[in-house]
Structures are given as structure tokens and as C-alpha cells.
């Protein structure tokens with residue numbers, strides 16, 4: 001079935017803590033919408049120029065290069081990012097989350113079109129940990145974004161299908177850089193409430209929008225799961241027909257709740273509004289709030305500070321991942337690990353001592 005497998009060095013029964021995957025034969029990348037990656041497609045100059053000129057085909061190819069798990073693509077991809085980095089950053093990065101069915105895709109379609117009318121260029125990305133299983137559920141419903149996906153001022157890219165959240169997040173961050181260099185000044189990143197995906201998206205955006213629907217108990221679910229604390233704006237969607245009264249009630253309830261919750265962004269009071277994504281109601285107000293947010297946080301430097309912190313955190317996460325990777329590759333570690341693991345599991349060996357044993361052996365190898 002899949003050509004991907006876990007490297008030998010990963011411990012038995014290990015889960016998503018190891019981002020690495022071995023991909024055999026990368027000529028045919030499995031990503032559904034991504035164009036196939038051939039050697040001639042990653043001629044650096046052509047890609048840099050193409051992306052800078054906003055060529056969507058070349059942008060898509062550049063992203064495919066970044067998404068590749070093949071080792072031989074790593075350095076060309078990093079070189080590409082390095083070339084483009086000076087042209088990136090000039091955008092507002094907006095995360096959008098909410099339970100399936102809340103109306104995110106419908107919102108992105110109509111909001112995106114509204115922004116394009118205002119003269120913006122809109123890129124839509126997704127982080128969807130479930131897409132490995134369901135093969136891109138999040139933007140699989142491209143029908144819901146039919147007009148937007150056909151608009152030349154938009155660029156829509158589904159979640160990279162390659163496995164675990166850490167890897168997907170890195171690729172999405174790098175994709176943001178590419179999209180910005182291609183002139184997209186509004187980046188929308190959609191995610192669903194699976195695992196840590198919301199926290200992950202929060203760590204790469206300037207503004208975080210939580211989409212809710214009234215009456216489904218979602219208001220409370222959001223609080224329990226700490227998602228409301230991440231939000232800069234809560235949008236109660238489907239405020240239309242005989243649902244209007246209920247959304248207004250939900251709005252007031254949430255406004256009360258917000259008094260007891262820490263704001264996600266320093267100096268910005270989290271807001272609640274209602275919308276009807278389907279009937280394009282509330283879109284203008286939402287954009288005005290985002291614009292106001294941008295103005296305030298830029299004046300107070302919170303905007304720049306957050307981006308700097310996000311880069312630092314990204315850096316530290318990658319170091320941790322790489323060091324862990326190297327650690328597990330050590331011959332001695334590979335040799336000792338299964339036995340130590342068993343002894344720890346059975347309670348025969350103190351955990352800290354087992355770790356110490358492994359680390360000492362790792363050091364003695366050098």
C-alpha cells in the first residue's frame with residue numbers, strides 16, 4: 001500500500017513522537033493534488049523566479065519539493081526557502097478552527113472571495129491530522145470552495161498527507177513562507193479539533209478564529225478543551241433563519257464566559273460575533289476586527305514579538321526533534337533500548353537510571 005515506513009531506529013510500538021519516515025522511490029509522490037516531482041522541476045532559479053512572480057503552478061511545485069520526505073530533497077528545499085525568506089512575512093496569518101460542520105469551508109470560500117474583492121490575494125492551507133486516515137477530509141470538499149479555488153487571486157493547498165503533526169506543521173510553516181513570497185497577503189489555515197492541531201496552528205498564526213455553532217453545547221466544549229483561550233475571535237456561525245435567536249443567546253453566554261478567561265493576545269480583548277457564512281453575513285465585520293487587531297498589535301509590537309517567539313519556538317522544537325532522532329540512531333542505544341524498556345515496564349529498573357544508562361552509552365560512543 002504505502003511506500004512509507006518507520007525507520008529501523010524507532011522503538012517498537014513507537015507512535016507519533018518520531019517525525020521521520022523512510023520513503024522509498026519518491027518519483028511518484030502520493031499527495032493527491034500535488035504535481036509529480038521530477039528533477040527538472042526543482043531547478044532552484046526557475047522555482048524562485050516563478051514563486052516571486054506568483055506563478056501558481058511553480059508555487060505548487062515548490063511546495064511539493066518542501067513536502068517531500070526524501071533526503072535528497074531536503075537541502076534544495078531549504079535553499080529555496082532561504083532564497084525566498086527575504087520576501088516573506090508580509091501578510092496576516094489567520095488560523096480557523098471549529099468542529100466539523102461548523103461551516104469553516106463555507107466561510108473560507110465566501111470570506112476569501114470577499115477579501116479578493118477588497119484587493120487581497122488569499123492562500124488557503126490546512127492542517128488536518130485526520131487526513132492521513134481519511135485522505136484529506138478537510139479540503140477534500142473543494143466543492144465548497146469552488147468559486148474561490150477557480151479565482152486566479154487564490155491558492156488552495158490541502159494538508160500535506162505525510163503523517164504526524166510535527167512533520168505536517170513544519171511543512172505548513174514553510175509553505176506559509178512560500179505563499180507570502182508569491183504575494184499572498186492573507187493566509188488562512190484551516191484545522192479541525194483533532195489532537196494538538198489547534199495549539200499547533202495557534203503557534204504559527206497571528207490571529208486565531210474559533211468557529212462555533214449555537215445549541216450544540218460547543219460553547220462549553222470549547223472551554224473545557226482550552227480552545228477558547230487560544231481564540232482572538234469567536235464566530236458563531238449559521239446565524240440565519242430561525243437560528244438567529246439562538247446564536248444571539250450563545251453570543252451573550254460566550255461574552256460572559258470570556259470575562260473569566262485570559263485573552264489569547266496581549267492587549268486584545270477576545271471578541272464574539274455572529275455570522276452566516278452561507279449568506280455572506282458578518283464577513284465585513286470580521287475583516288474589520290482582524291484589521292483592527294493587526295493595527296493595534298503592530299503598534300504595540302505584540303505582532304512582531306509573537307512572530308519572533310514563534311520562530312524561536314519552531315527552532316527549539318526542531319532541535320529537540322533532531323537530537324532525539326540522532327539519539328535513537330546510536331548503535332548502542334538501539335542495542336540497549338529493548339531490554340531497558342522491558343525492565344522499566346516491569347518495574348525492575350528505576351526509570352531515571354535506565355535513561356542515565358542510555359545517555360552514558362551514547363556519550364561513550366563518540
Ligand SMILES: Nc1nc2c(ncn2[C@@H]2O[C@H](COP(=O)(O)OP(=O)(O)O)[C@@H](O)[C@H]2O)c(=O)[nH]1
Pocket residue numbers: 098099100101102103104105106107141144237238239240275276277278279
Ligand atoms: N444555515 C447555514 N448553513 C451553513 C452555514 N455555513 C455552512 N453551512 C452548512 O453547514 C454544512 C457544513 O459546512 P462546511 O463549510 O462544510 O463546514 P466545515 O466542516 O466546518 O468545513 C454545509 O451543509 C453548509 O452548507 C451558514 O452560515 N448557515
Ligand SMILES: [Mg+2]
Pocket residue numbers: 104105106138139141
Ligand atoms: Mg471543511
